[in-house]
Amino acid sequence: MDELEQLQLLARMIETSRETGKQLTIKQAQRKIHREYITAQLWNKHGLNPSGFILVSGFKGELEGDYETADPRYESVFNNFLKMDNKLTGEVGLKLREAMDKLGIDYRHSPTFPLDDLKNDADVA
16 A cells, blocks of 8 residues: 555544544544454454454463463563554563464554564564
8 A cells, every 4th residue: 555545544534533533643543443454354354353263273271260361471472463562572472473464464564564574584674
């Protein structure tokens, strides 16, 4: 997506939000578009929310009664990615990228937060 298309998408998001009585900044609109892009794929392809994605990917935390929970460390990193605060380049991030690849989730072409391919360890910051 080029810059003009991204600006048009942001303008539509801000206008739609304004029509429903909500005011979004440009940054909030960018985050909302990115979050919806990733979570829509999780839901539409696999019926998963972000926590479900963490669990299905094998990153399990403590048992709460009879229920397994998502590993809080992985959940935190993934939520930071959804908020555009993490590019998934650390140890946990790379595992999350691998898990998204296995599920066919396209995180490289997000309209507002595309991630570069990481070809080797030298690319990881």
